[in-house]
Amino acid sequence: MPGQKILCVAEKPAIAKAVAGHLAGGRLTTHNVLGSQYVKNYEFTYNFPLWGNCEVTMTSVLGHLTGLDFDSRYKNWRSCPPSQLFEAHTNVTIDQDKKAIAENIAQQARWSKVLFIWTDCDREGEHIGSEVRDQAIKGNSRIQVKRARFSNTEKNHVIQAARSPIDLDERQANAVAARIELDLRIGAAFTRFQTLSLQPLSAKLENQILSYGSCQFPTLGFVVDRYYRVRNFKPETFWLIKVVHKRDNIKVNFNWKRVHLFDRAAVTILFEQCLDSKLAKVTKVQKKPKSKWRPLPLTTVELQMQGSRYLRMNSHEVMAVAEKLYQKGFISYPRTETDQFARDMDLKALVRKQIQHQTWGQYAQSLIDGGFQQPRAGRNNDQAHPPIHPVNHVGPGALDANEKKVYEFVTRRFLACCSEDAKGEATDIEIELVPEVFHAHGLVVLERNYLDVYVYDKWESSQQLPQFKLGETFEPTEANMTDGKTTAPSYLTEPELIGLMDANGIGTDATMAEHIQKIKDRNYVQTRPKAGGGRNQVQEFIPTVLGVALIEGYDDVGLDVSVSKPFLRKEMELKMKAICEGRKSRREVVEESLEQYREVFVKTQRELDALKRSVTKYVVNEGRG
């Protein structure tokens, strides 16, 4: 008969359910947790090598169990000078909506010998694990604490993890604790200071929170940066030589190897020399096979970039819809950095589920009939979740318009991953019209393969090139000198913004869309459909006068490290890493960073007039001539 009791706790209900299912082998009972809509307790027996035959309760939390906030005496914004928030007393609290979940853990811990933690194996997961541990100890101060090391919920992998528990990584939990404290203190101090000192400048700012955050400000910075580049752009005239030759009734455009030059006299001289040469000589005729690679397995960042580019939705909407599809069991977990499928995953089974689909079912069938290829593997693996993929077929009518678009994208992407690259043949012809070189490029798409299902990628055959022989000479039909102007860059688009955030470590895959939404809600930026976007209607970002005023104001303050650039956030990331590697303690990092931000704060306070001038110039005087 089972002796000891083991309490297992996962980061989310879906993991608890999957793990319990594998360990219980079908014999388990499910109990609702009073007061929590999503969390369930699964009970079964299991024979752990380490603890023997045990009664197991497997349950979960919903992400973080606790939050950090200032002591209630600082609740009122005027209760203290904002600078005091750098050292004000804080408390760890359990949110009202998490009370029942926390109580469940304490209750279950009371009779358990061991707490076995099954949170995701990443930094945040380690911290969530420490929150769970603290809660379990409240119910049973003598409980033993272990954690499972797992990176997916395949049966064998889960069983292996149950066999070899490890310890919680205090360092990773501490790194997150440092991040939480710094974000709170710095965010609240600057937000209150900015709002209280700038709001009185104009009635337009009434009821407007002027927030600062280590992610939202650099995000705004990217938008403003591009705005300046667009605004400060001065078109430049350039000149170029174009050669055209007509053969077999095909007009071939030869492009100048120098593309264009900004010196008219120089181009004129070269052009005249070309004309003097009269005859062009073919110096290269090359045909070579060319592939267009099928896409990599889908990550969250990629879903947001491509979604905001092709689906007429913004990244925030794409994520909200993906979350819904996940909850309904149609797609896999939508927050992942992994762009490689595990070797042992049965991808063909997933392809097979799409055969019945009326639009791409036939394509899925063709993969099963021999077209299937193992997907390319990218370089990223978060060791927690597989790439985003469809897990079940969805009948027509089960989804609303936006859900349909996202599900379609995820599925087409998945099928494309399991397909062959597109194949083509490229022709390059180079001619010399002494002293200059020109070239023409042609492409014939021979096999479309993945392109047939992945309608978002375009790869088209160009006009057929006539035959040219190496070494032959001919007199070009036309040679012209023309001019043109450089064109201004365009405003930042949503996919570009997400790409910049990703490259600079601003936010996580799960929060980038929220930061973008936040700077819209704060009236720092506006979006509009980019002109000429055609069917796709990608959004472009333009800062508001308020957004420009804030960034310019801080520039005028003359800080050593700009608050609108990604450096400070990057530094915090490095410090978290230092904690994880044991090179620094949590205290050291918090003290160091607070010291650094205090300095920025003091300087900003001292130069407040610069900030006020900027806001007055843009916001208050807006529209007066």
Next chain:
DNA sequence: GCAAGGTC
């Protein structure tokens, strides 16, 4: 009324 990070 502040942040950013989990998840529903």
